[in-house]
Amino acid sequence: MSIFTEQQAKAILDKVIALSKADECTATLEGSSNGNIRFALNNISTSGVVSDASLAVQVAFGKRVGTASINEFDDAALERVVRRAEDLARLAPENPEFIPAIGKQEYRASPTFSESTGAIDPAFRAKVAADSILPCREAGVIAAGFLEDGHGFSATANSNGNFAYQRTSSFDYTCTVRTEDGRGSGWVGRNLKDAADFKADQDVRIAMRKATESAEAKALEPGKYTVILEPAAAAGLISFMMRFFDARAADEGRSFLSRKGGGNKLGEQVFDPQVTLYADPWSADAPVLPWDNDGLPRERIALIENGRIANLDYSRFWAQKQGKTAKARPGNLLMSGGEKSTAELVRGTQKGILVTRTWYIRMVDPQTVLLTGLTRDGTFYIENGQIKHPVKNFRFNESPVIMLNNIDELGKPVRVAGDESSFLMMIPPMRLRDFTFTSLSDAV
Secondary structure, eight states, X not given: OOOOOHHHHHHHHHHHHHHOOSSEEEEEEEEEEEEEEEEETTEEEEEEEEEEEEEEEEEEEXXXXXXXXXXXXXXXXXXXXXXXXXXXXXXXXXXXXXXXXXXXXXXXXXXXXXXXXXXXXXXXHHHHHHHHHHHHHHHTEEEEEEEEEEEEEEEEEETTSOEEEEEEEEEEEEEEEEETTSOOEEXXXXXXXXXXXXXXXXXXXXXXXXXXXXXXXXXXXXXXXEEEEOHHHHHHHHHHHHTTOBHHHHHTTXXXXXXXXXXXXXXXXXXXXXXXXXXXXXXXSSOOOSBOTTOOBOOOEEEEETTEEOOOBOOHHHHHHHXXXXXXXXXXXXXXXXXXXXXXXXXXXXXXXXXXXXXEEEEEETTTTEEEEEEEEEEEEEETTEEEEEBOEEEEEEOHHHHTTSEEEEOOOEEEEOOTTSOEEEEOOEEEEEEEEEEEEOOO
């Protein structure tokens, strides 16, 4: 059994707290059932369901902390994991930055569970694969993709009386389509709240069209270009930048948000006034749990407001040290935009380059958030509001800080997943000036 009701989860967590002999104890119980189907070369290759549940126990004796985890939940197993955590705590050195567990909190539930997503079964996954493969077979192109869906729960409790429980679900689909000769590639991805909104047979045609239309790519000289970044292309760069919104790193001079002479740039104009980015656990389009890893209640909070730095991430330790109020770490990033689609932004562009995706993004300079990476799966030259021809992929060297100071226009935000360690995001397509391409790439 991997999915526990609130009553079942609380019973387990209450037992753990009661078993502990430490000064304090925090326990987190999570479970999920994740299904998947993978296809390649226009055939299904693997499918399955993985179900698991795990319990993590953290205890403290003074400032000595120990953590242990287990995926068994009988009384003997619970006793073992608590004692293991306590044994480790007694052996651990004191943590000079230790902060005691939070007290009892109040959480307002967020809509993180979708009935249609939670009800996905093997027949649904098979239909998604078929609806992706069959149009490609008929058109003489080759599809490879992956659907991963899941539903589960998250629960946490501590010896100071705090408790939280909430159900979750997830849905993530990607498909890459290649021409038979391998010269053209297109891609489509969908990260959705409700599986009922998904139509694979329609979405795959976006990737099919980009694949066939990108086969005769022409080389353009590297340089600075007006670009239109689709939401998936912009998301990787922006999520990378948001890792540097840590107040401590800024205060200690290790961030682009560090101010010369000390301190940080809170309240300062750092981006174009069109840039507003916030977090909201109750977002109808991209909801997340209403608490963070420390159990602090999340709230709607502005991070960038009209280009100004509105809030930084203060850990509980750093907030105490700096005399600030600690706030929960955001779980999503929601960027404001306009109402235009990517296609409408293209129609309003005299000359530029359309970028479907960015990938293999790596850090060059943390102080300026200068990143390097590659375009892929459909890069096109725009002239007089029309896609003129495909172009060879580029390597870029660009900072999202500079990028978000060169905005011409923002479109309508779309839900996308950030990188593996990052956030659920709502990001608009964006037309940007002077985006820096440094060299060509032979990769398709």
